Amino acid sequence: MTKLSNRVLEMEESVTLAAGARAKALKAQGRDILSLTLGEPDFVTPKNIQEAATRSIVDGSASFYTVASGLPELKAAVNTYMENFYGYSVAPNQVVAATGAKFILYAFFAAVINPGDEVIIPTPYWVSYADQIKMNEGVPVFVKATEENHFKVTAQQLEAARTDKTKVVLLNSPSNPTGMVYGHEELEAIGNWAVEHDILILADDIYGRLVYNGATFTPISSLSEAIRQQTIVVNGVAKAYSMTGWRVGFAVGDPEIIGAMSKIIGQTTSNLTTVAQYAAIEAFTGPQDAVETMRQAFEERLNTIYPLLNDVPGFEVVKPQGAFYLFPNVTKAMEMKGYTDVTAFTTAILEEVGVALVTGAGFGAPENVRLSYATDLDTLKEAVRRLHVFMEK
Numbered sequence: 239m240t241k242l243s244n245r246v247l248e249m250e251e252s253v254t255l256a257a258g259a260r261a262k263a264l265k266a267q268g269r270d271i272l273s274l275t276l277g278e279p280d281f282v283t284p285k286n287i288q289e290a291a292t293r294s295i296v297d298g299s300a301s302f303y304t305v306a307s308g309l310p311e312l313k314a315a316v317n318t319y320m321e322n323f324y325g326y327s328v329a330p331n332q333v334v335a336a337t338g339a340k341f342i343l344y345a346f347f348a349a350v351i352n353p354g355d356e357v358i359i360p361t362p363y364w365v366s367y368a369d370q371i372k373m374n375e376g377v378p379v380f381v382k383a384t385e386e387n388h389f390k391v392t393a394q395q396l397e398a399a400r401t402d403k404t405k406v407v408l409l410n411s412p413s414n415p416t417g418m419v420y421g422h423e424e425l426e427a428i429g430n431w432a433v434e435h436d437i438l439i440l441a442d443d444i445y446g447r448l449v450y451n452g453a454t455f456t457p458i459s460s461l462s463e464a465i466r467q468q469t470i471v472v473n474g475v476a477k478a479y480s481m482t483g484w485r486v487g488f489a490v491g492d493p494e495i496i497g498a499m500s501k502i503i504g505q506t507t508s509n510l511t512t513v514a515q516y517a518a519i520e521a522f523t524g525p526q527d528a529v530e531t532m533r534q535a536f537e538e539r540l541n542t543i544y545p546l547l548n549d550v551p552g553f554e555v556v557k558p559q560g561a562f563y564l565f566p567n568v569t570k571a572m573e574m575k576g577y578t579d580v581t582a583f584t585t586a587i588l589e590e591v592g593v594a595l596v597t598g599a600g601f602g603a604p605e606n607v608r609l610s611y612a613t614d615l616d617t618l619k620e621a622v623r624r625l626h627v628f629m630e631k
């Protein structure tokens with residue numbers, strides 16, 4: 239008999255981490271593999287942030303625990319961030335930091351979900367949401383964002399999915415995996431719908447700084463006081479500041495929920511690693527030009543690689559406006575090569591031409607694959623060339 243809990247037996251492994259690990263393992267065997275799997279910028283963390291962290295190690299401040307929700311200086315830095323990029327201020331009891339936005343999300347679900355509570359998730363969706371909700375005995379309710387509607391859901395679709403168990407609606411704009419960005423009016427309609435029905439909005443804004451070609455990021459929490467009160471904002475340093483390894487995430491919102499999340503953090507990880515808190519303070523309050531330099535590099539990659547990918551036989555791509563992913567529909571490509579299952583199709587690409595992509599299956603999109611363009615242009619161009627070779631074989 240298994241010693242494992244039903245909870246973990248029912249859990250899926252993260253498909254993105256699994257695809258990344260498989261690519262690394264093949265590389266270690268000496269295979270020539272180009273990995274476009276992970277959502278991780280290829281830049282080193284900016285120097286001013288490294289130095290602030292180093293200082294906190296050398297002067298001893300990083301040696302100690304902090305309060306569970308984070309250093310007062312970090313909360314002040316988050317307030318600066320909110321004033322600069324959201325246009326409003328937050329009090330210290332509205333802020334909590336933790337080990338990555340991923341754990342912030344987990345703490346949020348643990349704080350608000352009772353068994354059977356429903357969380358509406360627009361699909362395609364980031365891999366971890368559904369499993370985190372299930373781990374907390376909640377029920378993910380999927381609402382399909384169609385390609386025709388640029389991978390966005392409408393308030394009408396959400397209303398059709400609402401029941402008396404609906405507790406939360408999750409929004410991730412710019413989106414992983416589709417890269418789409420919601421506009422002001424679309425968000426206002428969704429926000430007002432959530433307020434009307436007293437449904438919490440979980441706004442995962444982690445890609446908010448990464449928008450391209452004139453697109454703008456509108457934080458739903460900035461639209462009205464009523465919407466703000468209904469929203470928990472999740473954000474972090476990983477994507478915009480190239481700090482995935484530092485594991486810093488934060489949430490901002492209703493003090494009661496933030497307090498509950500802090501209690502969960504206090505009983506699980508105690509606090510976000512102290513040196514990472516000092517790094518985040520510098521990220522939020524120091525010079526921001528490195529963020530813009532990286533954003534421009536992503537924009538150039540997107541604009542170069544998007545037309546090339548669209549040219550691959552059978553690959554159909556909606557041009558994204560943010561994040562750093564392309565999410566082609568490969569229905570035609572699978573037909574041409576005789577595949578009916580996108581995971582098998584992705585594996586064949588890896589085995590035959592050494593390009594690691596992520597199957598859309600884990601994102602609730604069995605007709606798509608995800609490529610991350612958070613890697614250098616030469617690698618991206620070579621990967622697309624190999625996709626041509628694969629399709630033309």
Ligand SMILES: Cc1ncc(COP(=O)(O)O)c(C=O)c1O
Nearest residue numbers: 277338339340364414474476487
């Ligand atoms: C949509 C989304 N939310 C949250 C996260 C988690 O970010 P972090 O690295 O801060 O845990 C990611 C990372 O891939 C993501 O893509």
